[in-house]
Amino acid sequence: MSTSLAFTSIAELCRQLKLSNISPVELIDLFAERIARYGDTSKAFISLDLQAARDKAEAAAQDPNSGLALHAIPYACKDLFDVAGQVTTAGSKVLQDNTAHSDADAIRNMNKAGAIFIGKTNLHEFAYGATGENNLYGTAPNPYDHSRLAGGSSSGSAAAVGFGLCPAALGTDTGGSVRAPAALCGLVGFKPTLGRVSTAGVIPYSWTLDHVGTLTRNAQDAAILFKALLPAAHDIPQVALRGQVIGIPEGFFFQRCDREILDSIDLLMNFLRSAGAVLKPISMPSMEHTRTVSLTVQMPEALSFHNRYLEERGHLYSQDFRAGLALGQCLLAEQYIRAKRFIETYRRDMDAIFAGVDAILTPATPVIAPTIGAVEISVDGIPEPAGNAITRYTSFFNMTGHPAITLPCGMHSAGLPIGAQLIGRHHADEQLLGLTRQIESKFDFELPLPNLD
Numbered sequence: 501m502s503t504s505l506a507f508t509s510i511a512e513l514c515r516q517l518k519l520s521n522i523s524p525v526e527l528i529d530l531f532a533e534r535i536a537r538y539g540d541t542s543k544a545f546i547s548l549d550l551q552a553a554r555d556k557a558e559a560a561a562q563d564p565n566s567g568l569a570l571h572a573i574p575y576a577c578k579d580l581f582d583v584a585g586q587v588t589t590a591g592s593k594v595l596q597d598n599t600a601h602s603d604a605d606a607i608r609n610m611n612k613a614g615a616i617f618i619g620k621t622n623l624h625e626f627a628y629g630a631t632g633e634n635n636l637y638g639t640a641p642n643p644y645d646h647s648r649l650a651g652g653s654s655s656g657s658a659a660a661v662g663f664g665l666c667p668a669a670l671g672t673d674t675g676g677s678v679r680a681p682a683a684l685c686g687l688v689g690f691k692p693t694l695g696r697v698s699t700a701g702v703i704p705y706s707w708t709l710d711h712v713g714t715l716t717r718n719a720q721d722a723a724i725l726f727k728a729l730l731p732a733a734h735d736i737p738q739v740a741l742r743g744q745v746i747g748i749p750e751g752f753f754f755q756r757c758d759r760e761i762l763d764s765i766d767l768l769m770n771f772l773r774s775a776g777a778v779l780k781p782i783s784m785p786s787m788e789h790t791r792t793v794s795l796t797v798q799m800p801e802a803l804s805f806h807n808r809y810l811e812e813r814g815h816l817y818s819q820d821f822r823a824g825l826a827l828g829q830c831l832l833a834e835q836y837i838r839a840k841r842f843i844e845t846y847r848r849d850m851d852a853i854f855a856g857v858d859a860i861l862t863p864a865t866p867v868i869a870p871t872i873g874a875v876e877i878s879v880d881g882i883p884e885p886a887g888n889a890i891t892r893y894t895s896f897f898n899m900t901g902h903p904a905i906t907l908p909c910g911m912h913s914a915g916l917p918i919g920a921q922l923i924g925r926h927h928a929d930e931q932l933l934g935l936t937r938q939i940e941s942k943f944d945f946e947l948p949l950p951n952l953d
Contacts, residue, residue, distance in 0.1 A: 506534055506664035507949055510573055510721040513667060517572055520564065524557035524572035524616070531574050531618065535665050538952060541646065543638035544659035546579045546589055548619035556616045568614030570728055575610060576660045577670040578653075579620035580627060582701040583607050590703050591623040591634050593816040594809050604701025606670055606712050606729055613728035618666055622656025627672055627705040628802070628821045629653055630680060630887035631870070635818060639872055643685055643950035644916050648869040651681030651890055657715050658685045663952060668716045668725055674705050675794060676894025678713030679906040683864035683919025684890070686908045686947050688936075690714050690722040692929045694901030697729045704805055706798040708843070709898040719907060719936040726933060739934035741942065742776030747857035752787040753893055756879045757866040764910030764918045765863050771943050772861075780857055785849045789842065790896050791888065796831060796839035797899075803828030843899045850900045854925045859935055862893050864906040864919030893921060903929040905936050908947045917947060 505513075505522070516522045532550050539545060553574060560572040579589050582600035589595050607617065622637050624630070632655025633639045640655040642648040643662035650658045654671030658681035661669050671678040673691040682689025691713040699710050714725040723736040748769065754762065769779055803825050806817075814822070853860075867877050867889050876883045884892075897904045903924045910918035922939075924932030 503664070506530060507717065508667070509717050510570070510667050510724055513573060514571065518564070524560040525554060527572060528554050528557040528574060528616065528618070531666055534663070538663045538665060541641070541952075542643070542659045542663040542665065543622055543640040544656045544663060544665055545576070545619045546591065546622050546637050546656065547586065549586065550618060553616050553618045560614070560616070566614055569724060570610065570613040570615035573615050573668070574618045574666050575615045575668045575670065576619050576621050576657065576666045577607060577617070578623050578657050578672055580623065580672055580703040581607055581620075581670060583617060583620070586620065588620070588703060590627070591625045591637060592818070593636060594813045600701075602701065605698035606702065609729050609731065610670070615728065621654070621660050621669055624653035624655060625818050625821050626703070626802070626806075627653040627674060627677060628824055630676065630890040632656075632681065633872070641872060642869045642916065643952065645869065645914075648871050648916065649684065649874075651684040651869060652887075653677040654681050654713075654715065658682055658687060661685075661687055661715050661717065662950065668714060668721060671713050671715055672699075672702060672705070673711045673713040673898065674709045674798070675898050676891035678711075678715060679894045679904060679921065680865055680890045682715050683906040683908075683921070684869040684917065686917035686950070688716050688719050688722050688905065688907050690716075690726065690905045690933070691897070691903065692726060692730070693903045693927050696927065696929060697726075704801070706801040708797050708801060708840070709794065711898065719905065719933060719940045722905065723933040723937065726929065734930045736930050736937065737934040739931065739938050741772065741938055744777045744859070744935065745857045746772055746777050746779050747782040747853065747860040748779050749784045749860065749862060750781055752784065753862040756882060757863055758868060758879065758912070760910070760912050761863050761866065761868070761918050765861070765920055768909045768920055768943065769861070772939070775942060782853055782857060782860070784853070785846055787896065790846075790899070793839045793842045794895055794899060795827070796835055797843065799824055799828035800831050800836050846896070847900045850902060851926065858924075859932060860923040862921045862923070864893065864921040865890055866892050868912045868914055868916040868918065897923055902926055903932050905932060907936055907940060909943070909945060911948065
């Protein structure tokens with residue numbers, strides 16, 4: 501069976517299944533063979549359920565015209581999502597015996613849409629980190645360069661799709677943990693409006709900031725998954741680029757950024773202008789305190805969840821996560837409340853900006869995928885922790901809760917993907933997906949497949 505099928509979109513796989521050009525069992529077997537071949541290299545999976553997946557594929561083959569949107573499409577999920585009968589480890593020794601009794605809402609909806617679960621993906625322990633490094637299960641490498649990071653915290657989900665081990669994966673996004681690894685690995689990462697997709701049955705990191713998101717090959721697939729995760733969603737509209745007002749932030753989102761990334765964004769902006777979109781400079785809220793505000797909310801909320809394990813299992817946490825929980829213990833209630841007020845102000849300010857634009861465009865990340873083990877990255881001579889750099893342009897929109905999507909828009913001379921980020925109005929997820937699909941279909945850029953051998 502053609503290797504290229506492993507990198508085929510969900511939409512095309514659905515078409516091939518409907519035409520009986522491929523059977524559900526053949527599709528599962530294809531990905532099972534690739535997992536056997538690249539699983540150790542990719543470090544993508546913590547656990548697999550391939551026999552059960554094959555059994556479901558055999559059942560799906562008996563009903564080829566089910567009409568389900570994701571009929572017989574394999575998928576994986578970050579190991580924060582509960583799947584009945586499976587252990588949810590969160591990438592940590594702390595929860596190695598944590599067997600789920602029921603499915604997370606997102607898993608239940610994927611299954612209702614006909615998708616077939618194949619396994620749980622690797623992650624930065626408890627989603628605490630943007631590099632995706634995990635000493636217990638290994639660090640997922642970038643499919644385009646195995647000496648570099650896939651990014652995190654949804655590292656395994658990005659690696660699973662990036663290495664062609666499944667056509668789609670679920671992740672979580674608290675500061676960019678879906679969008680950033682997708683951008684670094686040449687994928688589409690979509691974070692819906694805060695609260696639109698249920699987080700029930702997903703181990704939390706920060707209730708205020710957590711979003712369920714998707715990693716796919718293109719925006720059309722992201723739209724298909726969104727409709728599966730949120731059956732009440734509206735149809736994705738056809739969005740004409742002509743007349744769309746795209747906000748271009750001044751300052752922060754284009755500062756201390758790799759020159760080749762900025763060049764790729766310039767090409768994308770030139771395309772949008774030529775297609776009739778209006779590019780409008782906008783002034784964003786001050787970003788001076790945003791990372792501090794985010795951490796001041798994250799760590800007390802993380803501590804609130806993990807208090808139940810600290811006394812008996814505290815020694816099983818990694819050193820960096822224990823340090824984060826200690827920070828949560830040191831923060832005062834007054835500081836937490838003040839940070840929450842900052843977030844409300846950010847949301848109001850952004851809603852006011854969106855009164856004058858249809859979407860906002862930024863680079864997805866200021867850097868290409870860092871090397872595995874990198875502690876700091878220097879851009880324009882200014883050093884920055886690697887994880888902070890990876891999520892510098894994404895984390896603000898977790899606080900504001902606006903839908904945001906990253907998509908490939910170029911290749912760096914280092915042989916690594918470059919991503920752009922589009923942000924939409926609250927609850928205008930369908931419009932944002934429609935806009936991204938239109939850009940993707942018209943923009944003259946084709947991402948090469950990774951050379952894995």
